[in-house]
Amino acid sequence: MSNATISDVAKKVGVSESTVSRYLSGFKVRNSELIKRAIKELNYRPNIMARNLKSGKTGMVAVIVPDITNPFFAAIVRGAEVAAGDDYMLQLISTGDDPEKEEAAIRRLVGRVDGLIYVPSKENSPAISEIEAKTFPVVFVDRVISKMKNFDSVLADNHHGALLATKHLIEHGHTNIAHIAGPVTSTPGKGRAEGYSAALKDSKIDKNPDFFVESDFTVLGGYQAMMSLLNLKKRPSAVFVGNNLMTIGALKALKEAKVKVPEQMAIIGFDDHELSDLVNPPLTVISRDAHLQGALAMATLLERIKEGYQFPPKQLKVDANLVVRMSCGSTCPYRKTNADKHVLSSSISS
Amino acid sequence: MSNATISDVAKKVGVSESTVSRYLSGFKVRNSELIKRAIKELNYRPNIMARNLKSGKTGMVAVIVPDITNPFFAAIVRGAEVAAGDDYMLQLISTGDDPEKEEAAIRRLVGRVDGLIYVPSKENSPAISEIEAKTFPVVFVDRVISKMKNFDSVLADNHHGALLATKHLIEHGHTNIAHIAGPVTSTPGKGRAEGYSAALKDSKIDKNPDFFVESDFTVLGGYQAMMSLLNLKKRPSAVFVGNNLMTIGALKALKEAKVKVPEQMAIIGFDDHELSDLVNPPLTVISRDAHLQGALAMATLLERIKEGYQFPPKQLKVDANLVVRMSCGSTCPYRKTNADKHVLSSSISS
DNA sequence: AAGTTATCTGCAATCGTTTTTAGAAATAAA
DNA sequence: TTTATTTCTAAAAACGATTGCAGATAACTT
Secondary structure (H helix, E strand, C coil), X not given: CCCCCHHHHHHHHCCCHHHHHHHHCCCCCXXXXXXXXXXXXXXXXXXXXXXXXXXXXXXXXXEEECCCCCHHHHHHHHHHHHHHCCCCEEEEEECCCCHHHHHHHHHHHECCECEEEECCCCCCCCCCHHHHCCCCCEEEECCCCHHHCCCCEEEECHHHHHHHHHHHHHHCCCCCEEEEECCCCCHXXXXXXXXXXXXXXXXXXXXXXXXXXXXXXXXXXXXXXXXHHHCCCCCCCEEEECCHHHHHHHHHHHHHCCCCCCCCCEEEEECCCCCCCCECCCCEEEECCHHHXXXXXXXXXXXXXXXXXXXXXXXXXXXXXXXXXXXXXXXXXXXXXXXXXXXXXXXXXX | CCCCCHHHHHHHHCCCHHHHHHHHCCCCCCCHHHHHXXXXXXXXXXXXXXXXXXXXXXXXXXXXXXXXXXXXXXXXXHHHHHHHCCCXXXXXXXXXXXXXXXXXXXHHHECCECEEEECCCCCCCCCCHHHHCCCCCEEEECCCCHHHCXXXXXXXXXXXXXXXXXXXXXXXXXXXXXXXXXXXXCHHHHHHHHHHHHHHHHCCCCCCHHHEEECCCCHHHHHHHHHHHHCCCCCCCXXXXXXXXXXXXXXXXXXXXXXXXXXXXXXXXXXXXXXXXXXXCCCEEEECCHHHHHHHHHHHHHHHHHHHHHCCCEEEEECCEEEECCCCCCCCCEEECCCCCCEEEEEECC
16 A cells, blocks of 8 residues: 555556656646546655655745744744745744754755745854855845845844834833843844934933843843843833833733833833733834735745845845834824835845 | 765765765764765765655654644644654644645645644544555644544643633632633534533533624634623623633723623633733633643654554543633632643543 | 684665656658 | 658656675684
């Protein structure tokens, strides 16, 4: 009952293997009806591994994310998956933010997939020779590796998002504004920290170094960061938290310390969530379309796979919107958006 | 600069391809040092597709889930991934609850992966001949297909969980208890509905058919279900919602209708979330270890791949705990758990 | 040193396709 | 009917590894 091969089909019909192969590839063939029948009767399915070996293609694309459990990354993966359609299947790797695992994973991946969508954990993650040699197509999403800024990427407008967030706080009269940042060694960590600083500078607010605490994008990290903020002799009155997970942690800390939001502490997060609306109080956040990011990444990857490195790297950016709810003191929720223009800029750098 | 093959290495060293191959497989070889050097210099990496073709193994396992964006499924996938370790890589497919897509996906998967972890959307999803013929190992997680109940599976103790939930409501004095159920054509939908009924029966509470509304496991579905409950002339005073997404929808409906929780309506959900603690009011839920479910599934799948269908099907069950917070009227949060015994029963059925 | 045993090696076949090449059959042109 | 042209076909050579077999080295025995 082991699987029938193309030669079984050929034998049964009385033609050569090559004829069956041509039939399968859509060429016109004399006994196509007989072949069709034989295939059905033998329940023949072409051996994909043999086909791959011959063609040098695998029909697969890998996606490396720090953690599929983070809804933001899940959205990216989903976006990539729908954009891939039936053309490519997805291989998933969660690295748990460990650059060594990333490198090991990529090493295994080369030759096993036709391309890679890559969310590196740190900007100084090791570069892979195959990628640099442009023999293994990759597009970076959300984060880039500093040595490889010149590759395809789909980022978010972190700077603008952070600017929006911080300004929103300022507009509510705050001047003692803290920022719980992600690792500044990561693209979004850095970008958002810079946006935060820029907003303060724009409004001529002095930066208090105590109010900037660098954390690690995790719930626990956010919790500890907020706790340290609360332990300051002079507390901030508002805080901009640099990602979704840390915001949850910060909220837990606030709740535990019985600090009233937004009265005693205003808070704004980065990345929206289905539940943000339902927490107490409803959470004001910066939001961007992660699904779209994933889809754009897949689209440019497929293009790159097909065309090779003929065309220059595409560096796409997705916009960030302010979703106003109630955690910053606003009383009436609203959304400040760039209308429908979600792909903000698509700078082509040679 | 195209990739070096094993024959390049062999030529460079002056040995035969088989010798290099043996070296790679860990046999003792005379010129191992030379070979090692040549491999490094040529940057030789064995061609996986050729290896697969020869061995008939792919080193890959697929995971089919309805939607990776649902944190519960993401946890399953993550659990499976860590359990796989370095032995197998994961291929991910989200089917969007479409049985046809499931079937198409499985068809493509056969021959491309060594086994499958499968969360089918409906119990009457089509059976696949390769699976039935036990020529393609599969383990079902969370849900099963009715025709294939005799295969490996890792379910949750839905019945007991639902019983716990409903009893908790009853203990708080409720008698008009509604259930927003998932599709009763799905394993958990059915199991939880039955647990709900059993609890009512145990307490000799008459079942009000108006209070049972079958929905679809989505946020929107939960929202609509709750709305229909609120539109009843005689409203229930408490509701047990059958999964995480529908709970979010129900909560949204409650908020929109300005119904006070738990005073006017007590609510308990199925599946916990990092944010459940932070919503208003903190949500009481039934929780189970989805990560563990995924890990167990992967473990039994790998075993199955290695051993074939010699040993009888394993049907594992993971326990469900009550996590008490405040959405049912309790004032002091606590957790009712089966201590550390998370794998409840492991019934071996021949 | 010769015989016996244990290791290691190269050759060739194999895995199941696709693709090139050259020849056979069919069709069109003269 | 013969020649020129177009289509199809089969045989064979890839693709890049692994493995059984038989012969060659090396390592022990006595």
